[in-house]
Amino acid sequence: MVTIYIDGVGYEVPAGTNLVDVAKFYADNDIPVFCYHPKMAPVGMCRMCLVEMGSVEKDKESGTVLLDEQGSPKIRWMPKMQTACTQTVYDGLAIRTNTQQVTEAREDIVEFLLTSHPLDCPICDKGGECPLQNLTMRHGPGVSVFYFEDKMHLAKHVPLGELIYLDRERCIQCARCIRFSDELAGDDVLAFHERGRALQIVTVSDPPFDSKFSGNTTDICPVGALTTADFRFGARPWELKEVPSIDPYGPEGANISLSTRLDRDSGGGIIIKRVMPRQNEHVNEIWISDKTRFGHHHTRHIDRLVTPLHREKNTLIETTWDKAFKQIIDKLKGATSVGAIAGPGLSNEDLWELRQLVLAVGGSEKSLGIWPATMSGGEVVKQVGIAKGSNFNTMGKGTVIVLVATDLEEEAPIWWLRAKAARDRGATVVVLNGRPTKMDRYAKFSLRHEYGDAVGAINSLTAHIVNGNHHKADRAEGFAELQKALKKVKADDRYAAAAEAIAGADNVVVFCGAEGVTLAQHAELMQACANVLILTGHVGRTNNGLIPVWPGANTQGAIDLGYTAEATAELLQNPPAVLIVAGCNPVGEDIAAANLRNADFVIVTSQFDTATTAIADVVLPQQSFAEREGTFTSGERRVQRFYAAQGVIGESFPDWKIFAQVRHAIDKSTAKVSAGAVMAEITKSVAAYSAMGYKNLAQVERQFPDVGGTDQYYGGTAYQNTGGIGVQWPVSAENAEAKLNVVPVSSEKSKAKGLLVVPTTLLYDRGMLFVRSEIMSLRIPPAHANFSPADAQKLKLQDGDMVEINLEGASLTVQIIVNETIPAGVITLPKCLSDQPGPFAPMVAGSIEKVAQALAATGD
Amino acid sequence: MLAEKYAERIQKIFSKYPDKRSAVMPLLYVAQEEFGWVSPEAIEEVAVLCEIDPTQVKSIAGFYTMYSEKPKGKYWLQVCTDFPCALRGADQFHQALLDHLGIEEGGTTEDGLFTVEHVMCLAACDKAPMLQCNFHYVENLDMDKMKALLDQWRADAKDSAAD
Structure with a gap:
């Protein structure tokens, strides 16, 4: 101090x-x-x-x-x-x-900025939360020596792409937007053009303003120069009620504020007019991705399911809740086996009530599956997850950030942004993946391994650490066995320097994804990462530990409440007599889910008609995250509350309420009346959640730097965090006495010959919720697969050709992109881009046939 | 196109700098020489060569006045009309030149040969009125000299077109 x-x-x-x-x-x-x-x-x-x-x-x-x-x-x-x-x-x-000198200087600068600033505050989106307006009121001279008529008039509707509009007259040339894109987002796609009074902001990237964080520039713009196409002329800030919420898409748990008002578009009901970031320095600071910002349109989409449906003569027809419940209860009571698959957007309360229902009708934890079922390792997280109180803001020199099998910008953009910022403060980045990703630009060690051999790659790191005697085995349970197993590992020399960096670092954070990894391999991969962290002592301390890059906003919560991907895999193999699918679309997304048709009776809660509701016997309309209360648990194990923001659509209900009512009818248990009451029960039953009462979760603290103050120097009325900063649960490594398991892991590399199809995750996909935000439609790429130049040549394929990829039990028609970053022998196939389900786990392609020629040879 | 046509020259430019993005300004000159102006396609190409986003290249082309983002005549005549030149009749000379060619300030003649614009100080005050033609100084001008020069340039252009 x-x-x-x-x-x-x-x-x-x-x-x-x-x-x-x-x-x-x-x-x-x-x-x-x-x-x-x-x-x-x-x-x-x-x-x-x-x-x-x-x-x-x-x-x-x-x-x-x-x-x-x-x-x-x-x-x-x-x-x-x-x-x-x-x-x-x-x-x-x-x-x-x-002093007078300072006061006059402030007056002069405001007067100068206003010489050519238009007086269109009454129609400006920023009016009411505008730093220029506020500072003019406080520090402006009130009169000007300049002539009003002398103002320059410039273009007022300049699209910087289809998402962001520039008003040139209003721009005061502060370069906040340019600096954000360049310094923080790493996208050099905005720049000043010309100079002096002709200066303007331009982008000529393809697509224009090509950044996943572009919306943030409108928040930090101190005037109304940058506005989003989504909110432009949509409402005045003072009409908006800010409702604290949580990003429903990503595992980062980004804090958002839903700006709502009574709106004629909803017949006078409350709807979301925009999504703004809410300051939480532990989670997302003041940033959100464009997916979070613009992906809210599903909440009031015309296609939302508004009544229960049931199957009669092979078609789904409208029914009442009473009739639907009766059918469900009859089936559940007599069921020989019951299973549930829970979607990524279910709240902890939903998951708890679903679990209680399944257990009440004879199911077990083995019948509780998560969706998407790509990642494992909940037990590992309990031991060595990133320690409570960790914060990327405090990481810099001395920290090593390791990315394993993940394209972090696509899978968890906020973590990407914060990891990159830590790197810019001096942290070292190590990337291990089968192909280069955007983070490789910032990595000190870009390590490529063969797809399917991620575990082998981590084993190499571990072997280097142990062989080099960099390890500390004092807390490691089972080290002797691991050491024995490591003797058989041939440590790849390319990993030596990275291993040394990890061993010698003050802090190490490992992000573990599942790209190119099967579910069985993923359990091993998480353990392999844990081995490295435990043996180098990077566990249980602030800014150390493992962050799984979960596929959903509340995958961590689901795992905490007993759901697993392994259970899903089992349910897909052997569908139970009665299957409950809550808030997800397995049949439409994953070819492995086709078997679910064989369940006798399928109950689906959903917001939309999907390929999964198509196989359902009863479909129940589910509420979106915006219509109800609940909690999500982020990948950093922070439990955070979201609040009801908009009016209920149709007769939809929150999942927890549906399942609680059904259970009440079956076992006469008391049905909880509020989400808070459900959480109160969870706090009593789940040890890790004992401190997660709604009151605790709603605690706020004053944050530094103060961005959300009433003065609004930094723009926006939504930054202030009034909804709570959430509570993290501690991992066992934080108890210094606790022994931690190191386990030898080996991955069986697939022996099958042929091209390996590796499913990848893109931020903008055709997931059943995100695809409803039509504003983003131009950013969602068509269904495609990336081929290496060598394979394309071998198969006589050209960039842009349409091919049919035949896989075991399914075939997919996609356009091909010849991409030199893809290793030979591999096809990367982004998930959820087409109406046909695709593979979620890597598998060898049966055959590849060209079905159409490229329309015109494209460049590159 | 530039990469193939000027491979050697571009290589030489790159060799002067520690990283590729530093070469953006000399490469923009190469592009301007080739096309007569810095076209959007040229910006794209320089960006690929320097491995940066085209937005950055456009920003540089926009900031510096010696890059032109509009098509220019074969002869780009920049008349200095700053204060000392104005005292020696540069304004009248500039106007007379425009009238003679029948174009507006900043315009290009119909045959695509001449673009005239006025610029700030070119640091040749003692030899005003003066102009620079494609960055080469032509000094101590009056309209008689100028007309002769224009005729000569026209003839040169015809010759090079015949080649």
Whole structure:
């Protein structure tokens, strides 16, 4: 801590922090800024933050602060004002912010910015939450020496792609958007063009403004220059009610705010007008991906199911809840076997009630499956998951971030953003995958392994660590056995340097995905990652541990409540007599789910008609995340609340309520009346969730830097976190006494000959919810497969050709892209891009036939 | 196209810099020489060569006035009309030149040969009125000299077209 003086008052503040942030947080002194943003490096362009600056005089020998006659420290002032935003605090720094000189400087800058700013606040989307408006009210001169008629008139509707619009007149050239895209998102797709008054923001990337984070630029824009196509002219900020919520798509648990109002588009009901980030410095800071921001349209889509359906003479027809319930209860009571597959968007409350129902009618934990069923290793997470209190904000030099079998930007964009920021602060990135991904640009070690041999790759790391005697085996249970097994591992030399970096690091975080890995291999892979972390002592401490890149927003919650992917695999193999599929579409997505048709009676809760509702006997309309309360558990095991935001669509109900009612009818248990009551039961029954009562989860704290304050210097009325920052549950490694299991793992590489089809995950896919947001339709690529140039040549295929890929029991028609980053012998096939189900696990292609020629030879 | 046509020259440019993106400005000159202006296709090509996003290349082409993002005549005449030149009649000379060619400021003659625009100080105040033609200085001008020069350039253009 250092002492600084603001307007004559001394404050103790953390060393090395930014003066503007510190003045705001510790002294409630809002130094006005336009170009500065606490999440980006300062540039000092706008000059709004000019203050008088100086240093206290100290006695040269003793170092004590010299005092003047009044007893205050003597200060040597600089002759001219300085920009506060470019100043890092140091001991003895002094500033004056309330002098005439400073006041006049602020007035002058505002007056200057307004010389050519249009007076269209009444129709501007930013009006009401606009930093320029607010700072003009507070610091503007009120009159101008410039002529109003002299204003420059420029283009007002310049599309930067189909998602973001630029109003050139309103732009004050602060470059926040450019700096965000360039520095934080790593997408150099925005830039200034021309100079002086002709300066404007341009993008010529393909597609325009090609970034998965483009919406964030509209939040940080201090004026109304950048607006989203989604919200443009949609509502005024003061009409909006902000409802705290959680991203329903990704495992990061991004905190969002649903801006809602009564709207004529819903016949006067409450609907979501926009999705904004909500500040949570532990989770997503103030960023969300465009999927989160623009993917909310499913909540009120015209195709939402509004009544229960049941099967009569082979077609699904509308029915009442009473009749549907009666059918379900009759079937469940007499069922010989029961199983459930739970979707990625079910809340913990839904999952709990579904579990209780299945157990009540004779099912076991072995019949509780998760969807998508691609990842395993819940037990490993319980031991060595990332330690409670970890925060990417505090990672930098000394931290090693390892990415295993994941394309992190596509699978968990917020983690990607934060891991990259940590890397920019000095962290080392190690990427292990079968192909290069965007993170490889920032990696110190880009390690390629053969698809199917991810476990072997990690074993190589472990072998290097043990052979080099870098390991600490004091907490490792079963080390002798592992050591014995490692003797047989041929440590690949390419991994030596990375192994050394991991062993020597202060902190290590491992992201483990499942690209190119079968479910059986994935359990081994998670354990392999755990072995590395345990043997190098990178567990149980802040900023250390394993983060599984789960495929869904609440996969972690499902695993915590006893659901597994292994159970799903079993259910797909041997469908039970009565099957409940809640909030997912296995039949439409995965060729392995075709067998579900063989279940005698299928109950599906869904928001939409899907290939899975098509095989159902009863379909129940499910509420979306926006219509109800609940909790999600993120991949960092943070349990977070979301709140009911919009009006209920049709006769839909939340899943927990449906399952609780059914169980009540079967075993006369008391049906819970609120999601909070369900959570109260979970806190009593699940040890890890004992602290997850709704009251705890709603706790907020003041966050640094303060972005969501009422002053709104950083734009937006939605940043403030009023809904709770969530609670993480601790892993066993955090107990220093606990022994941790290291287990020898080996992967059986597939011996089958032929081209290996590797399913990959894209952020923008045709998942049943996301595809309803038509605004994103241009960003979802057509169904395609990436071929290596060598294989394309061998098969006499060209970029753009349509091929039929025949797999065991299914065939898929896709366009091919010849991509030199794909290794020979491999085809990567993004999941969920077509109406046909595709493979979710890597498998060897039976045959590949060309069905149509490329229309025109494309470039590259 | 540039990559094949000027392979050797581009290689030489790259060899001067520690990384590829540093070569963007000299490569833009190569493109401008080839096409007469920095076209969107040229920007795309330079971006591929330098391995950066085309947006960055466009930004650079836009910032510096010696790159032109609009098609220009074969002879790009930039008349200095800054203060010292103006004292020696540069404004009148500039206007006379425009009138003679029958074009507006910044315009191009119909035959596609001449583009005239006025620019800020070219640091040849003692030899005003002056202009630069495709970045080469032509000094101590008056309209008689200018007409002779224009005729000569027309003839040159005809010759090179006949070749």
